[in-house]
Structures are given as structure tokens and as C-alpha cells.
Amino acid sequence: MRLWDFHGGIHPEENKQQSVQQALVKAPLPKQVVLPLQQHIGAPAEPLVSVGDTVKTGQLIAQADDFISANIHASISGTVTAIDERPIPHASGMSDLCIVIESDGQDDWVKLEPIADWQNADSETLLNAIARAGIVGMGGAGFPTAVKARIREQHTIDTLVINAAECEPYITADDMAMRTYPERLIQGVQILSQLVKPSRCLIGIEDNKPEAIKALHSATKDTDIDVVVVPTKYPSGGEKQLIQILTGREVPSGGLPADIGVICQNVGTAIAIAKAVILGEPLISRITTLTGNAMTRRQNVDVRLGTPINELLDFAGFNAALASRLIMGGPMMGFTLTSDRLPVVKTTNCLLAPTSQEFPDPEPESPCIRCGMCEQACPAELLPQQLHWFAKAEEFEKAQLFNLFDCIECGACSYVCPSSIPLVQYYRFAKTEIHKEQEEAKKAERAKIRFEQRQARLEREEAEKIAARNARMAAAAAKSAAAKAAAPATSGASPVTQGLAQGLDEAAAKKLKIQRAAATVALKKAEKALTEAALDSNASPDNKAILEANHKAAQEKLAAIDQQLNGGAQAKTQAGANPQPAVATNPNGLDDAALKKLKIQRAAASVALKKTEKALAEATDENRVQLEATFKAAQDKVSDIEQQLGIASAQPASNEQSVAAPSADQEKILKQAKIAAAASKAAMKKAEKALVHAQSIGDTDEIAAKEAAIVTAKANAEKAADKLAALQGVTPKAPAAASHSASDATPETDLAAKQEKALKQAKIIVAATRTALKKAKKALAEAQDSKDPEAIKAQQAVVERCKTKFTGAEQTLAQLTSSDVC
Incomplete structure (x- = not known):
């Protein structure tokens, strides 16, 4: 059949003969396996077991948690010892949640459930078997196979391609699989043909695998599967490149092979499908190439998933002293491992341990000389040089315009670069950053949608409340009119009821009541602002005048609303007594507003007095005289306001009262006197302590100053104590130090x-x-x-x-x- 070619490509040294000299063998059963919950593209699997559970080989231990996800099965029998974060094989060295199983050495399997008549089974049965087995793309991508096999539901597929090219140097896992299991491979291809129903099925294999080609020709002798041998050229094993070689069709930028009627699967994937359907085996092992001159036993092994890499290296005779690095994958598209304590996963097709002679340290990166060799080698027909500059300058939008995501990261550009620029690393960095930005944009969009939905819901609920309220108001108005016609209004009712009696319906009265509540709140705020202004020594007189005007306006507004609620009529007592005045007054003629204003002034003066007392207690000799004068002025102001307030608030005593109880103002004055006495005592103790310190130093001037301070403090303390005693109506007590009266001293x-x-x-x-x-x-x-x-x-x-x-x-x-x- 006719073959086509793709742009670019290179011919690196293959080094495949190292690992095909010995037959495929099974690796030793590991003592412990570490199974990451995300060995595939998509969402991680959800654990189904707990620490301490006993599991068997092939048992489902983690279930796919999304449409694009894959099941995880126990690769050995034993006990689950941990479910925690462990390092996993990844280019970034990241960690992931893993299930750790300790082997019991028995390798006891669960009962398998194969499909007996798979040739006549329907597509859904086959797809469910593939999904249950947890099969993903074994070529390195790791895309869930069951999802990919459903592509027929959205696209018309005419060509099924089995990728057997295996173009990466050193790797021979697919080669040995085709030599060892050709019949099983053909069975897997036939199952895929039942699902996809293509008009033709092609196996593309490079001409550097003669034994595998011979085995495939023999296995496909009586089938309609064509084995197509293609020239060896890297990266002919790339999905898009192999499709172009076999069909001449090019996958569009940003598109999928299904867009041009083609679906492509890997050799290892087809073999795993055959095992899952015909034998009922889940994906618990894979063929991995162990190669590199730092190993003495270079060959392919069938290894259980989760096997620690260091155990495989011991099996292969790894010499760490000879190795320059340890690579998972091939030299072109693989990545260096940070540790050998990592597990084998579903996409581990090769472990490469080269020596320094095989893989010398890379040359230092030099500036780009614009030679254009990278563009000539690129199989995706991109401009690697431009993408490098955009990635380095973090101009990610421009990189996307130059089709960054069409890069298959084959490494051909880095291989031919004379300046030793690690171009692929720059592209990976740019892709990661773009993915981060896209995720943030998605989160922001989801948040916006939730906000808009919430706003719409709140508006809908508010509209429903308004409609319900209007309906209730209309019903109440009708009911009020009927009641008014039936019976006259009664006196002595509440303001709302009186408003109804004066011709207001229930809705209007309720509205006035709401306005009254708002006016009450506004009045309290105005009083608070006026108090704070009175306490602020830096407040301007104009500001205080404005606040007083606001306070008066709030009072007037509240009185006006009350008058509307009362309907302008005076309330009648039950016995028909004289009318009650609208604003209560005291015997001295002061109304409530004047009394409230005096109380606000008293509160402000009391706070100022407390501040002065505190400052006086902590004062030094330099500012004590000034603070004492301020303290005296504050005391006089409080006394003056309290005197006015006492006269204004005085009420005639009833004839029955023989002894008047102390008023709230008198209690407050007594409390202030107690505070002043305590503050003066504290000041005296502080002065005594300062005198002792001065005496310890021996400074004569300081001692004299402190003694004078003590005299002043004592005088203030005695004065405060006398005032307190006078307010309490008791005789001043002798000093606390004396246990008897002064006359007995x-x-x-x-x-x-x-x-x-x-x-x-x-x-x-x-x-x-x-x-x-x-x-x-x-x-x-x-x-x-x-x-x-x-x-x-x-x-x-x-x-x-x-x-x-x-x-x-x-x-x-x-x-x-x-x-x-x-």
C-alpha cells in the first residue's frame, strides 16, 4: 500500500539491541506495592478499601470517580498498610495519594469473570469489561481506553490504526510483546474492531523490528488486518505522524484523529483489552524495558504495578556508581527520576540507566543563533524558535497563537539545537502556566455564574414577598373598612389603633409605625454622635452645632410621626379626665429635650473627668500642676451640670415618704467620689515608691522633689477622702494603719x-x-x-x-x- 511522509524528523542512535537479546520474563513478586490513585489522564480514583483490609490479587481497590477516570486493582494479595501521600513518577517530582499493600507471599487471586462468547457480545458489554479492568493508553499518554473506544458514538470511524512503531531509542517493550503474544494482540485488535467497526484495520510497524514483523504476518494470515511496515524515522511513532504516514491525512490543529475518521491504539493497550475480555484479568501488570549500560541484566520484564523501582533495579543488576542518571521512558521523551523509591505505574514502559559515556552531561545553554535547524526537524511543522522566545518571556498568548499545544514534546528540536537549548522544558513550562490561567478563568466564571444565579434568586424572592405583602394589605384594608362600618372606634386604644379610628387603614398605620422605628434609630444615632463630639476636645464648634441641629431634627421628626399615629387627637382616660400634654415637663418647666441634653453633657463631662483622673495618677512633677487645674475644672463642670440636672429632675416628695431613696444621679456622684479617692491613693503610693528610688540613688535634688510630690499627693488624698465621707454621710475614718481612734493614740x-x-x-x-x-x-x-x-x-x-x-x-x-x- 502507498505510504506518505511527515515534515521533519531525525535519526538518533537506536540502541535497541541491548534489551532484545534475552526473552521476556516475569519480574519477582514484590514485597510491597505502592499504587497511586491517578495513573491516568483525568480525575483520580476513589479508594474503596481502608487501612487494615485484606485484599486479593485483581481486587478492585479504587473506583473511577468521573467519566474520564480509571479503576485501580490490587496487583498482589496482602494487607492494606497505608493510604497516604507518596512521591510518584512525574517530571515535576510531585506526590499523590497512594494505597500501600504489604504482600502475604501467596498471590491469591479473586475470581475472574471473562466474557465467554466475546465474538458475539454487544458493544456495551465489551466497553464495560474494558472499563472494569482499568485499562489506559499504555504508550505513555494514559488516556482511559473505554472512553476512547466510545468515540464511535460521536464520530464516523473508517480506519483503526494499531501503533506498533515504537520509534523511541532504547525502548523495546512493544517489540517483545509482539514477539511473545502475537495472537493475544490480534484478539485485542479484533475486539477493538467490534467496537469501532472500521472499514480497514492497519498495524503500523517500523522496519527495524524484523522478528516482530514476521510474528504479526503469521498471526494475521487469516484476518482482514493489514501489517504495514514503515521506514524507521523518529518520531514516526507519534499518533498524528503515524496516521499521516499510513493514510496521508493530517489531524487538524487542536483536533483529534477521530475528526478525520481514524482511531489509534497502542500494542500494549490491545493486549490488555484481550486479557480483560477473554480472561477477565484487570490491568495489574505491564511489560517494561530495563536497559542502559549501568545495568548488567538488560531485558524486558512483565512487572506488577506498584513495584518499587529499586527492586527492579536490583533484579537488573543496577550499578549506581556507573549511572549518570535514572530515566523513566526513553532518552527523547522520558524524564529523570529524583529517587529509585518510586513505584511502577501503568505508563512505565522503560527504565533507562545510562552511563556517563552514553549520556554525558548536557552542554551549557547558549544564546539562540537563529539557524533554523529546530524548525526543519519539527514533525508538527511549528516554529520552535518563536515558541522558545514566547515561553521565556512568558508571553503565553502569543505562544498559543503559534500553536504551542500542537507540540508533541518529541524533543527533536532540542536534539538538533547547536546552542544546547532545552526547548521542550520551555514548552512544558508554558503549557503548565497556560493550564493554570485557564483553570483560574474557569473558577472565576463559575463564581460569576453562581453570583448571578444568587442575585436572580434573591430578586425573585423579593418580588414574591412584595406581591404577598400587597395582597395582605389589600385584604386588611377591606377588612378594616368592614369593621369601621360595623362598629365605632374605641377610645384609649394604641397609637396604631387610634390611627385606624381617625381614618387610616392598617397599611398606612403600619407604614407610619415602620417610619417611627426608623426615626427612633436615627435619634439614637444623633445622640451618640453628639456625645462623641462632646468628648472630643478637637471637635470644632461648627460641627457640634450641626450635630445638635441633627439631634433636634430627629426629635421633631419622631414627635411628628407620633402625632400622625395619634391622629392629632388627645387620648382620653377611662374616667374622662383632663387631657395629657403631648410633651411632659417637670416642675421647673424643662421639657424632655432639655433634660436629655443635660444628661448628654453630664456623660461627656464625666468621661473627661475620668480621663483627667487617670492622667493625674500617672503624672510627673512637670505637668502635675497643670493636670490638677484641669482635674479641678472637670470636677466643677460635673458638679455644675449635676446641680442643674438635680434641680430640673427634682420631684415633690409624697406625704407617705419619710426618707427619700438616693437618686441615680446621687449614686453616680458617689461613685465618682470613690474613683477619685482611689486614684489619689494610687498617686500617693506611686510618689512614695519614687521617693524610695531617689533615696537609693542618693540624689538630693530628686529626693526633695519627690518629698514635695508626696505632700501634694497626701493633700489630694485627704481631700478626696473627706469629700467621699461627706457624700456618704459618715465621719472620716482614722488612717488604716491605726487599730484605734486618734483620741486613743x-x-x-x-x-x-x-x-x-x-x-x-x-x-x-x-x-x-x-x-x-x-x-x-x-x-x-x-x-x-x-x-x-x-x-x-x-x-x-x-x-x-x-x-x-x-x-x-x-x-x-x-x-x-x-x-x-x-
């Missing part, structure tokens, strides 16, 4: 109290001077480390002074202690 008790106080101060001074001496010694040690003579001399003087003070303090303490004992 004697000179002896006064002397004992003074001695006790002096002893306490002496102890404090000793502790302070001891601390100062330790700090001085530490500073001297640091000066000695720096070897600065001047600093050492200065610190020695400080140490001597501290020693003198400490000695004097200890002597004073000893004298006081001995006199106290005496």
Missing part, C-alpha cells in the same frame, strides 16, 4: 509606726543599691571585654560609688534592726 504607738516605716524603707534601699551594684559590675565586665581604658576607669568609679552606697544602706538596716530587737 499615744507617742509610743506613733514612734513604733515611724520605726516600722523606716525599717521598711531601709530594706528597700538595700535591695535597690544591691541591684545597682550588680548592674555596675556587669557594665565593668563589658568594658573590660572591650579593652577601652577610659571606659574601664569610669566603670570602676561607678562600682566604687555603688559599693559605698550599698555598705551604708546595709549598716543603716543593721542599726534599725538591732534597735527594733531591743
Whole structure:
């Protein structure tokens, strides 16, 4: 038959003879397998087992979780010991969720369910068997085969192509499979023909596999399957390139082979299909090439999925000292593994361990010289040089315009590049980034759709509520009119009911009630803003005036709404008493608005007084006089406002009351007096502590200043205590230190109290001077480390002074202690 050619291509050294000298063998049963849940394109499988479960060989342990997904089966019998994240074979070194099974050494299989009369089985039965077996593309892509086999449902297929080219150097897995299982391969092709129903079936194989060609001719002797031998050229095993060679048709950019009536399957995939349908075996093993001069036993092995790669390397006699790297796949499209502790997966067709002579380290990347050799070698007829620049500059939109995703990553461009530019790595990076951007765009679009749907739902619900409310209002209005005609309105009703009596229907009265609630909230906000402005010393008078006007307007609006609700009529009492005024007043003529304004001013003045008290308690000598004046002014302001408020709020006592209970204002004044007394005591204690510190230092001026501060603090404390006692209506108490009254005090008790106080101060001074001496010694040690003579001399003087003070303090303490004992 006629053959065509594709653009570009290269002829690298094949090195296939290394691994075909020995027959295909089964690898030893592994002691443990690690089975990733995503060994295929699409969604990962969902685990069906738990840690501790016992499984058999061929048992389904993870089920496909989406349309594009694949089942995972146990490749050995044993116990599930872990389900966790493990490193997997991937160019990026990523990890994935894996099921770990510890072997029991028995290799006990589950009962298999083959299809007995598969030649007459319907398509759905065959497709279900393929899907149950978890078969994916074995050539390296890993696309679920059952999904690909359904392509007939959307496309008309006239040609089925079996890809037996295996153009990648070193790899001979398909070659040995065709030599060993030619009949099984033909059975798999016949099952695919039943599903696809093509008019012709072609097996494309390169002319460098004479033994496999002979085996296929013998196996297809009485069938309508054609074995087509094609010239050896890399990458003739690419799906699109092989289709072009055999049919002369070109797959369109961004399209699929099915778009031109062709479907392509791999040799390993066809054999797995035959095993699944005829024998009922799921995909639990695959043929893998072990090759490279760093191995002493180079051959193809049938290995269980999940087998640790290091066990396979031990079987092949791997010498790590000779290997330059470890590659999964071939030298053109494979990737370097970061570890040999990774598992074999469904797409592992080769493990290559070359020596440094086979694979020397790549030359350093040099600038592109624009020779055009990459364009001549590209089988997809792209412009690799332009794609390289776009990927390097992260101009991904331009890379897509130049058909980046038509690149099959065959590596032909990198192979011929004289500048040693790793072009494929740049293309992979660009594809990954574009996929990320597309995923983000999809997420954003989904979020937008959800938001729009939510908005539409809320608008629909709001419209339904409005319609229901209007219906209720209409019904209520009709009912109100009927009630009004039946009976007269009653007096003493609520404002809403009175509004109805004055001619308002229920809907209007309800609307006024809602407006009243809103006006109440607005009034509270205005009061809050006015209070905050009163507390802010930096607030301008104009702003305060505006806030007061807003507060008054809010009050007037609330009163107007109340008047509308009352219908402008005065409420009558049950006995027909005199009318109640609209705004209550007190005996002094102040209305509620004036009283509320006074209360707001009192709250602001109280807060200012508290702030001044706190500042006075923490004040230094420099600003104490000013703060005391501020504190006195704040106290006077609070007293003045409270006096006005007390007069305005005063009510005549009833004849029955003999003793008036304290008002809320009086309680507040008493509380403020207590706070002031506590603050003055705290200030006095702080002043005493400062005096002790000054005495420990020995600064005469500082001691005098602190003693004066103590006098002032004591005076303030006594004044605050007297005021508190006056408010409480009790006689001021004697100092807390005395256990009896002042009239009972004697000179002896006064002397004992003074001695006790002096002893306490002496102890404090000793502790302070001891601390100062330790700090001085530490500073001297640091000066000695720096070897600065001047600093050492200065610190020695400080140490001597501290020693003198400490000695004097200890002597004073000893004298006081001995006199106290005496």
C-alpha cells in the first residue's frame, strides 16, 4: 500500500539491541506495592478499601470517580498498610495519594469473570469489561481506553490504526510483546474492531523490528488486518505522524484523529483489552524495558504495578556508581527520576540507566543563533524558535497563537539545537502556566455564574414577598373598612389603633409605625454622635452645632410621626379626665429635650473627668500642676451640670415618704467620689515608691522633689477622702494603719509606726543599691571585654560609688534592726 511522509524528523542512535537479546520474563513478586490513585489522564480514583483490609490479587481497590477516570486493582494479595501521600513518577517530582499493600507471599487471586462468547457480545458489554479492568493508553499518554473506544458514538470511524512503531531509542517493550503474544494482540485488535467497526484495520510497524514483523504476518494470515511496515524515522511513532504516514491525512490543529475518521491504539493497550475480555484479568501488570549500560541484566520484564523501582533495579543488576542518571521512558521523551523509591505505574514502559559515556552531561545553554535547524526537524511543522522566545518571556498568548499545544514534546528540536537549548522544558513550562490561567478563568466564571444565579434568586424572592405583602394589605384594608362600618372606634386604644379610628387603614398605620422605628434609630444615632463630639476636645464648634441641629431634627421628626399615629387627637382616660400634654415637663418647666441634653453633657463631662483622673495618677512633677487645674475644672463642670440636672429632675416628695431613696444621679456622684479617692491613693503610693528610688540613688535634688510630690499627693488624698465621707454621710475614718481612734493614740504607738516605716524603707534601699551594684559590675565586665581604658576607669568609679552606697544602706538596716530587737 502507498505510504506518505511527515515534515521533519531525525535519526538518533537506536540502541535497541541491548534489551532484545534475552526473552521476556516475569519480574519477582514484590514485597510491597505502592499504587497511586491517578495513573491516568483525568480525575483520580476513589479508594474503596481502608487501612487494615485484606485484599486479593485483581481486587478492585479504587473506583473511577468521573467519566474520564480509571479503576485501580490490587496487583498482589496482602494487607492494606497505608493510604497516604507518596512521591510518584512525574517530571515535576510531585506526590499523590497512594494505597500501600504489604504482600502475604501467596498471590491469591479473586475470581475472574471473562466474557465467554466475546465474538458475539454487544458493544456495551465489551466497553464495560474494558472499563472494569482499568485499562489506559499504555504508550505513555494514559488516556482511559473505554472512553476512547466510545468515540464511535460521536464520530464516523473508517480506519483503526494499531501503533506498533515504537520509534523511541532504547525502548523495546512493544517489540517483545509482539514477539511473545502475537495472537493475544490480534484478539485485542479484533475486539477493538467490534467496537469501532472500521472499514480497514492497519498495524503500523517500523522496519527495524524484523522478528516482530514476521510474528504479526503469521498471526494475521487469516484476518482482514493489514501489517504495514514503515521506514524507521523518529518520531514516526507519534499518533498524528503515524496516521499521516499510513493514510496521508493530517489531524487538524487542536483536533483529534477521530475528526478525520481514524482511531489509534497502542500494542500494549490491545493486549490488555484481550486479557480483560477473554480472561477477565484487570490491568495489574505491564511489560517494561530495563536497559542502559549501568545495568548488567538488560531485558524486558512483565512487572506488577506498584513495584518499587529499586527492586527492579536490583533484579537488573543496577550499578549506581556507573549511572549518570535514572530515566523513566526513553532518552527523547522520558524524564529523570529524583529517587529509585518510586513505584511502577501503568505508563512505565522503560527504565533507562545510562552511563556517563552514553549520556554525558548536557552542554551549557547558549544564546539562540537563529539557524533554523529546530524548525526543519519539527514533525508538527511549528516554529520552535518563536515558541522558545514566547515561553521565556512568558508571553503565553502569543505562544498559543503559534500553536504551542500542537507540540508533541518529541524533543527533536532540542536534539538538533547547536546552542544546547532545552526547548521542550520551555514548552512544558508554558503549557503548565497556560493550564493554570485557564483553570483560574474557569473558577472565576463559575463564581460569576453562581453570583448571578444568587442575585436572580434573591430578586425573585423579593418580588414574591412584595406581591404577598400587597395582597395582605389589600385584604386588611377591606377588612378594616368592614369593621369601621360595623362598629365605632374605641377610645384609649394604641397609637396604631387610634390611627385606624381617625381614618387610616392598617397599611398606612403600619407604614407610619415602620417610619417611627426608623426615626427612633436615627435619634439614637444623633445622640451618640453628639456625645462623641462632646468628648472630643478637637471637635470644632461648627460641627457640634450641626450635630445638635441633627439631634433636634430627629426629635421633631419622631414627635411628628407620633402625632400622625395619634391622629392629632388627645387620648382620653377611662374616667374622662383632663387631657395629657403631648410633651411632659417637670416642675421647673424643662421639657424632655432639655433634660436629655443635660444628661448628654453630664456623660461627656464625666468621661473627661475620668480621663483627667487617670492622667493625674500617672503624672510627673512637670505637668502635675497643670493636670490638677484641669482635674479641678472637670470636677466643677460635673458638679455644675449635676446641680442643674438635680434641680430640673427634682420631684415633690409624697406625704407617705419619710426618707427619700438616693437618686441615680446621687449614686453616680458617689461613685465618682470613690474613683477619685482611689486614684489619689494610687498617686500617693506611686510618689512614695519614687521617693524610695531617689533615696537609693542618693540624689538630693530628686529626693526633695519627690518629698514635695508626696505632700501634694497626701493633700489630694485627704481631700478626696473627706469629700467621699461627706457624700456618704459618715465621719472620716482614722488612717488604716491605726487599730484605734486618734483620741486613743499615744507617742509610743506613733514612734513604733515611724520605726516600722523606716525599717521598711531601709530594706528597700538595700535591695535597690544591691541591684545597682550588680548592674555596675556587669557594665565593668563589658568594658573590660572591650579593652577601652577610659571606659574601664569610669566603670570602676561607678562600682566604687555603688559599693559605698550599698555598705551604708546595709549598716543603716543593721542599726534599725538591732534597735527594733531591743
